[in-house]
Every structure is written in C-alpha cells, then in structure tokens.
Amino acid sequence: MxxxxxxxxxxxxxxxxxxxxxxxxxxxxxxxxxxxxxxxxxxxxxxxxxxxxxxxxxxxxxxxxxxxxxxxxxxxxxxxxxxxxxxxxxxxxxxxxxxxxxxxxxxxxxxxxxxxxxxxxxxxxxxxxxxxxxxxxxxxxxxxxxxxxxxxxxxxxxxxxxxxxxxxxxxxxxxxxxxxxxxxxxxxxxxxRPGLIGLMTKDKYPRLLQGLPLKNIRITFSDGKKKITSEIGELMFTDFGISGPLVLTLSGPVVDSLKAGKKVSAFIDLKPALSEKQIDARFLREFKVNPKKSIKYFLKGMLPLRLIDIFLEMSDISPDKTVSQITQQERRKLLLLFKALPLEISKPRPINMAMITxxxxxxxxxxxxxxxxxxxxxxxxxxxxxxxxxxxxxxxxxxxxxxxxxxxxxxxx
Ligand SMILES: Cc1cc2nc3c(=O)[nH]c(=O)nc-3n(C[C@H](O)[C@H](O)[C@H](O)COP(=O)(O)OP(=O)(O)OC[C@H]3O[C@@H](n4cnc5c(N)ncnc54)[C@H](O)[C@@H]3O)c2cc1C
The missing domain is CATH 3.50.50.60 (FAD/NAD(P)-binding domain)
Structure with missing residues (x-):
C-alpha cells in the first residue's frame, strides 16, 4: 500500500x-x-x-x-x-x-x-x-x-x-x-464525429413512413462518383430520415463523406435477392394471370402497405389503373424504385444523439x-x-x- x-x-x-x-x-x-x-x-x-x-x-x-x-x-x-x-x-x-x-x-x-x-x-x-x-x-x-x-x-x-x-x-x-x-x-x-448515428434526409417521404421497418433490404450510399458503403440488413424510417441497425452500422463512412463536403445519396434495394430481370418477369407473369387487378392491389403482394402510395406517386402512376393499363415505361419506373429507391442524405443527427463518439x-x-x-x-x-x-x-x-x-x-x- x-x-x-x-x-x-x-x-x-x-x-x-x-x-x-x-x-x-x-x-x-x-x-x-x-x-x-x-x-x-x-x-x-x-x-x-x-x-x-x-x-x-x-x-x-x-x-x-x-x-x-x-x-x-x-x-x-x-x-x-x-x-x-x-x-x-x-x-x-x-x-x-x-x-x-x-x-x-x-x-x-x-x-x-x-x-x-x-x-x-x-x-x-x-x-x-x-x-x-x-x-x-x-x-x-x-x-x-x-x-x-x-x-x-x-x-x-x-x-x-x-x-x-x-x-x-x-x-x-x-x-x-x-x-x-x-x-x-x-x-x-x-x-x-458522431458514430452509430441516424441520418437525416432531404426527402420528405421517410417522415410519412415513420416507424416502418424494412427487413433484409440492401442500402448503398454513394457520393455521386463512387460507392461509399453498402450492406444488407434492417432499416427504419423515422421522423428525421433513416435509422435502424443497418444505418447505424454504415453511418461512419457516410458521416466522413458528408464532413468532407460531399453530396451523399442512398439507394434502397427492396429485393436484393432478385435481379431486375427476375422482378420484371414476375410483373409480366402476374399481370397476365389477372389483368383486371388494380396496380395498387397488385403491389400489396410485393411491398409494405405504407410504401405503395409513395411508390405510385414517385412513378406517376394512378392507383386506379389496372395492371393491363401499365405501360412498359411505367413498369420500368416501378422496377427502378424496387431496386434503387432514392434518398438524399442531408446530414447526420447531432453528435449528442450518437451512440458513440x-x-x-x-x-x-x-x-x-x-x-x-x-x-x-x-x-x-x-x-x-x-x-x-x-x-x-x-x-x-x-x-x-x-x-x-x-x-x-x-x-x-
Ligand atoms: C443509448 C446508448 C446505448 C448504448 N448501448 C450500448 C450497448 O448495448 N453495448 C455497447 O457495447 N455499447 C453501448 N453504448 C456505448 C457505451 O455506452 C459507451 O461506449 C460506454 O458507456 C463508454 O464508457 P466510458 O466509461 O468510457 O464512458 P461513460 O459511460 O460516458 O462514462 C463517463 C463518466 O465520466 C463522468 N465524467 C465526465 N466528465 C467528468 C468530470 N469532469 N469529472 C468527473 N466525472 C466526469 C461522466 O459523468 C460519466 O459517468 C451505448 C451508448 C448509448 C448512448
């Protein structure tokens, strides 16, 4: 002693x-x-x-x-x-x-x-x-x-x-x-810098989807020139943008890019296990089986309910259209949203809200x-x-x- x-x-x-x-x-x-x-x-x-x-x-x-x-x-x-x-x-x-x-x-x-x-x-x-x-x-x-x-x-x-x-x-x-x-x-x-932090978005639609989790999706962050990071996991929409385990985990390099003054975009792949071609084939198959089905009803089988209106609005498709009325161009727009739903990241949440410094x-x-x-x-x-x-x-x-x-x-x- x-x-x-x-x-x-x-x-x-x-x-x-x-x-x-x-x-x-x-x-x-x-x-x-x-x-x-x-x-x-x-x-x-x-x-x-x-x-x-x-x-x-x-x-x-x-x-x-x-x-x-x-x-x-x-x-x-x-x-x-x-x-x-x-x-x-x-x-x-x-x-x-x-x-x-x-x-x-x-x-x-x-x-x-x-x-x-x-x-x-x-x-x-x-x-x-x-x-x-x-x-x-x-x-x-x-x-x-x-x-x-x-x-x-x-x-x-x-x-x-x-x-x-x-x-x-x-x-x-x-x-x-x-x-x-x-x-x-x-x-x-x-x-x-904030680590393990949620990300704020310029887009308004995440706020409308507040509380909605998306499981087994891929998110890819990019600075316009190159990919920053990308991973499969669970994302959560919030009142400020996006969070959840996947976003917290990937936030580090995204925060660094934002801090370096880069413009950061994110793209959500809702069906990472399927190629665009496979999703399109499913569209065509099911459109043929039930041509009178409304597009809104059809999408219920493929998307969380709360995302459907947003998808239709973003692709400029009237929810009353039947699947037989969907044009090739409209199908293409939908496909793009399935594979790369876009978001623009404005900034991370304040450092005080971070799980780690x-x-x-x-x-x-x-x-x-x-x-x-x-x-x-x-x-x-x-x-x-x-x-x-x-x-x-x-x-x-x-x-x-x-x-x-x-x-x-x-x-x-
Ligand atoms: C919401 C949240 C959930 C988390 N969950 C997990 C988890 O489940 N698993 C995990 O691994 N990590 C988790 N973390 C991270 C983890 O809590 C921290 O990494 C860990 O607490 C760091 O421990 P520390 O002792 O270094 O600092 P702290 O736990 O921050 O302790 C520092 C202490 O120093 C005191 N202090 C500061 N300044 C002074 C001063 N001038 N004089 C006297 N005392 C002072 C403070 O009052 C405080 O009590 C989480 C963090 C948050 C915010």
Missing part, C-alpha cells in the same frame, strides 16, 4: 473497472464522478438491457472496430470478453448470448451489471466522490501531480486514470470536459500495452475518450471494460 492514491476520473464502465483493478492490486483508489450516481450511460445501454460484450473471437472483435481495432489487441489479451463474462458470472450475474453473439444479463436488466460493479468497488474499498467535477489535471515535471475539483479541495495523487467518456448523450455526464483537459496538457484530439485522444500518444500517455508519466486513459469506436454488438462496452482493466493494472504496477 502506498501513501498516495490513484485517482480515476469518471465513473462509467471504463472508470469503474479501472478503479476495481487498481484497488484489487492494493492501492488506495479514489473514483471521482460528477453525477450523483455512477454508470448513468451504462443503464441506457442495449435499451436498458446492456449488451455488455460479444462472444466472438479476437479477430472478429478487432474487425468490428472502425479502423483502429488493432490498437486494442494487447488490451483484449489483458482482459478478454471471456474474462469479462467470468467477472460478472463469478459475482452472481447470470448472462445469456443472443443472435450475433451479443451477450446480455439473463435478467435483461442493465442495473444488474451496475450493481455487480458497485459491489466490487465497495468490496475493494474504493473511495467514491460523487457530485465532484474535475476541472484540471495538474502536471509537474512532466508527471502527474494531482487534480482540481470544482468547488472542492484539490487532490494530490500518484497516478490518474482519465475515463470521462466521449461527447454523446451529454446528459449522462459525458460532455467532453476530459477531452478539453487532456488537450490542455498537450495531447492531440482526433476530430470528434468517433475520434478522441490520438492513439499515437498512448502506449497500447499499458494505456499510459506517451507524453505525461503516470497519466492513463480508458474508455470512449480514446480514438476507438466499434459497431453495435457489445464491442464498445468491452473496449471500455478492457481498457479500464489494463489502465488500472498498469497504474497499480
């Missing part, structure tokens, strides 16, 4: 795990949290069910991160998804694995995860200072010296673990102060084996504050827990 303490700033998943690990290694640990409670964002995760990790292997894990996943290889070796699963199961939290290897508490309650973390903090005698906002980290001779807390006494310490999160869902506490503090002491911040402390300035700053001795980083972000599926929380664990262990050693 040493005289001085390790201070952990920010009581989210990364900070709680860092405090637990450093205290397990017999250090005095002070966890400083500006909110009245720890883990406010954690309670929102997975729509309150907390998708805490993913049961896939290390390589799939790394691929789930947008570009910077390799940086986390040592982190995941130090504290893997299996270690995290064992951590909770050994503390009485039953877990279950759902589709795409997503791991949740069996109770479907994020609070069970938070309670286990709080129990472990208590067991290891971590001193928690709630309602305390850190304003500055104090550096002397290029080494950590202490912290300044708004309206409260400054604290001297031997090491600092900074885990104040990103800038999205600021009402949960992650409002970016940690990033400002670290910039002030000389670290580079890679530009902050892209960007953060530059990885070049962090030692991946310890999470220590390469610029300032005894300053460590953990969680969303660093420049890593992943797809949905539990990867982001695992990254917070693993970087927290490694930072806690390194600071204590």
């Amino acid at each position: 040493k005289d001085k303490s390790i201070v952990v700033i920010g009581g989210g998943p990364a900070g709680m795990m860092a405090a637990i690990r450093a205290s397990q290694l017999k250090w005095n640990v002070i966890l400083i949290e500006k909110n009245q409670e720890l883990g406010k964002k954690l309670l929102l995760t997975g729509k309150g069910r907390c998708n805490l990790t993913n049961a896939s292997d290390l390589e799939s894990f790394i691929k789930s991160f947008s570009g910077n996943g390799k940086f986390l290889r040592d982190t995941f070796k130090a504290f893997s998804n299996l270690d995290l699963i064992n951590f909770f199961e050994n503390r009485g939290v039953k877990l279950k694995t759902e589709r795409q290897q997503r791991v949740f508490p069996a109770s479907d309650k994020a609070i069970d995860i938070l309670d286990a973390l709080r129990g472990e903090l208590k067991k290891n005698k971590v001193k928690i200072q709630h309602n305390s906002e850190v304003e500055n980290i104090v550096i002397r001779n290029n080494k950590v010296d202490g912290i300044e807390v708004k309206g409260k006494k400054s604290i001297l310490c031997d090491a600092i673990i900074l885990s104040t999160g990103g800038v999205s869902y600021a009402s949960t506490g992650s409002s970016g102060e940690g990033l400002k503090m670290v910039e002030q002491v000389g670290h580079k911040i890679i530009s902050l 892209k960007g953060g402390i530059s990885l070049k300035e962090i030692n991946p084996k310890t999470m220590e700053s390469r610029l300032i001795k005894r300053l460590y980083f953990a969680g969303e504050i660093i420049d890593v972000d992943a797809n949905t599926g539990g990867f982001n929380l695992q990254s917070a827990f693993s970087t927290g664990y490694l930072a806690g262990e390194s600071a204590a050693k």
Whole structure:
C-alpha cells in the first residue's frame, strides 16, 4: 500500500473497472464522478438491457472496430470478453448470448451489471466522490501531480486514470470536459464525429413512413462518383430520415463523406435477392394471370402497405389503373424504385444523439500495452475518450471494460 492514491476520473464502465483493478492490486483508489450516481450511460445501454460484450473471437472483435481495432489487441489479451463474462458470472450475474453473439444479463436488466460493479468497488474499498467535477489535471515535471475539483479541495495523487467518456448523450455526464483537459496538457484530439448515428434526409417521404421497418433490404450510399458503403440488413424510417441497425452500422463512412463536403445519396434495394430481370418477369407473369387487378392491389403482394402510395406517386402512376393499363415505361419506373429507391442524405443527427463518439485522444500518444500517455508519466486513459469506436454488438462496452482493466493494472504496477 502506498501513501498516495490513484485517482480515476469518471465513473462509467471504463472508470469503474479501472478503479476495481487498481484497488484489487492494493492501492488506495479514489473514483471521482460528477453525477450523483455512477454508470448513468451504462443503464441506457442495449435499451436498458446492456449488451455488455460479444462472444466472438479476437479477430472478429478487432474487425468490428472502425479502423483502429488493432490498437486494442494487447488490451483484449489483458482482459478478454471471456474474462469479462467470468467477472460478472463469478459475482452472481447470470448472462445469456443472443443472435450475433451479443451477450446480455439473463435478467435483461442493465442495473444488474451496475450493481455487480458497485459491489466490487465497495468490496475493494474504493473511495467514491460523487457530485465532484474535475476541472484540471495538474502536471509537474512532466508527471502527474494531482487534480482540481470544482468547488472542492484539490487532490494530490500518484497516478490518474482519465475515463470521462466521449461527447454523446451529454446528459449522462459525458460532455467532453476530459477531452478539453487532456488537450490542455498537450495531447492531440482526433476530430470528434458522431458514430452509430441516424441520418437525416432531404426527402420528405421517410417522415410519412415513420416507424416502418424494412427487413433484409440492401442500402448503398454513394457520393455521386463512387460507392461509399453498402450492406444488407434492417432499416427504419423515422421522423428525421433513416435509422435502424443497418444505418447505424454504415453511418461512419457516410458521416466522413458528408464532413468532407460531399453530396451523399442512398439507394434502397427492396429485393436484393432478385435481379431486375427476375422482378420484371414476375410483373409480366402476374399481370397476365389477372389483368383486371388494380396496380395498387397488385403491389400489396410485393411491398409494405405504407410504401405503395409513395411508390405510385414517385412513378406517376394512378392507383386506379389496372395492371393491363401499365405501360412498359411505367413498369420500368416501378422496377427502378424496387431496386434503387432514392434518398438524399442531408446530414447526420447531432453528435449528442450518437451512440458513440468517433475520434478522441490520438492513439499515437498512448502506449497500447499499458494505456499510459506517451507524453505525461503516470497519466492513463480508458474508455470512449480514446480514438476507438466499434459497431453495435457489445464491442464498445468491452473496449471500455478492457481498457479500464489494463489502465488500472498498469497504474497499480
Ligand atoms: C443509448 C446508448 C446505448 C448504448 N448501448 C450500448 C450497448 O448495448 N453495448 C455497447 O457495447 N455499447 C453501448 N453504448 C456505448 C457505451 O455506452 C459507451 O461506449 C460506454 O458507456 C463508454 O464508457 P466510458 O466509461 O468510457 O464512458 P461513460 O459511460 O460516458 O462514462 C463517463 C463518466 O465520466 C463522468 N465524467 C465526465 N466528465 C467528468 C468530470 N469532469 N469529472 C468527473 N466525472 C466526469 C461522466 O459523468 C460519466 O459517468 C451505448 C451508448 C448509448 C448512448
């Protein structure tokens, strides 16, 4: 046991795990949290069910991160998804694995995860200072010296673990102060952008379709000159444009193109398993069988009800027409809509609505084996504050827990 303490700033998943690990290694640990409670964002995760990790292997894990996943290889070796699963199961939290290897508490309650973390903090005698906002980290001779807390006494310490999160869902506490503090002491911040975010459209029709999900469709984003990204999955129309798992997953490169000033269009292929030729053959076959059927009624067999009027309006076809009255040109227009329903993307939703913040402390300035700053001795980083972000599926929380664990262990050693 040493005289001085390790201070952990920010009581989210990364900070709680860092405090637990450093205290397990017999250090005095002070966890400083500006909110009245720890883990406010954690309670929102997975729509309150907390998708805490993913049961896939290390390589799939790394691929789930947008570009910077390799940086986390040592982190995941130090504290893997299996270690995290064992951590909770050994503390009485039953877990279950759902589709795409997503791991949740069996109770479907994020609070069970938070309670286990709080129990472990208590067991290891971590001193928690709630309602305390850190304003500055104090550096002397290029080494950590202490912290300044708004309206409260400054604290001297031997090491600092900074885990104040990103800038999205600021009402949960992650409002970016940690990033400002670290910039002030000389670290580079890679530009902050929204990740896993819905996209706003110039077109009005998504608003009319608000709440309508489209399953197993392909969406392709393009900047006019080349394809940005394309994938099959589930999309949701919303009051601002488009969202749903597929859009959240693909939003990263789209946001980057928009930020670069490019005009981004999207095209929805409603029948990705069928070629244009196959759909046309079906049209002709069925038009022949029942020529008196109205086009509107015919489309009921091929489209969600709410899309039909929009399709007819966009292709300029009167809903009262029978299929025998549909011209070749009109059939062609319909075909085009089936294979490439167009949308113009105006911008991403505001960063505060993003599930994750892209960007953060530059990885070049962090030692991946310890999470220590390469610029300032005894300053460590953990969680969303660093420049890593992943797809949905539990990867982001695992990254917070693993970087927290490694930072806690390194600071204590
Ligand atoms: C709606 C939503 C759902 C999500 N669902 C999932 C999911 O199911 N699975 C998944 O893997 N990821 C999910 N995520 C992402 C995940 O929640 C984050 O990646 C994770 O919480 C990051 O952990 P963190 O500890 O780095 O930061 P945070 O959880 O943001 O914690 C940071 C803490 O630092 C505190 N703090 C900030 N500044 C100061 C200061 N100056 N002084 C003192 N304290 C300070 C804050 O109050 C906060 O408590 C979701 C995110 C959102 C928004």
